[in-house]
Amino acid sequence: MSTSSADPSPAYTSQACHRCGRLGRRNGDRLHCTSCGVVWQADVNAAINILQRAGDPDIALRTSHRVVRQILRDRTDRHRTRLPVQDSSPALAERRANYPNRSVMSI
Ligand SMILES: [Zn+2]
Numbered sequence: 001m002s003t004s005s006a007d008p009s010p011a012y013t014s015q016a017c018h019r020c021g022r023l024g025r026r027n028g029d030r031l032h033c034t035s036c037g038v039v040w041q042a043d044v045n046a047a048i049n050i051l052q053r054a055g056d057p058d059i060a061l062r063t064s065h066r067v068v069r070q071i072l073r074d075r076t077d078r079h080r081t082r083l084p085v086q087d088s089s090p091a092l093a094e095r096r097a098n099y100p101n102r103s104v105m106s107i
Helices: 042-054 064-081 090-098 100-106
Strands: 025-027 030-033 038-041
Touching: 030 042, 038 042
Parallel strands: none
Antiparallel strands: 025 030, 030 038
16 A cells, blocks of 8 residues: 555645745744744644645645745745735734734644
């Protein structure tokens, strides 16, 4: 039996923000998404990325890092042009910025 082609590629799961899909800055066990302004616990973020990717038709285990990166880029570009900003309430954004780790704990 071969490995299922539905297995998600782990490429960039530890570097891409699971919420917006953009690549963040990794610092130890923290991932800082400059787009969302949120600091994620890196392992938690990666686990959520893998869960989301498990149902992803475009990214399989053998998808190369280069292709994964391109797919992530294309998607975030599409996000920016098509979708309104999620959680656009300034109060909510401010709360998130003030207590970035709290949002990790509430997952
Ligand atoms: Zn983000």
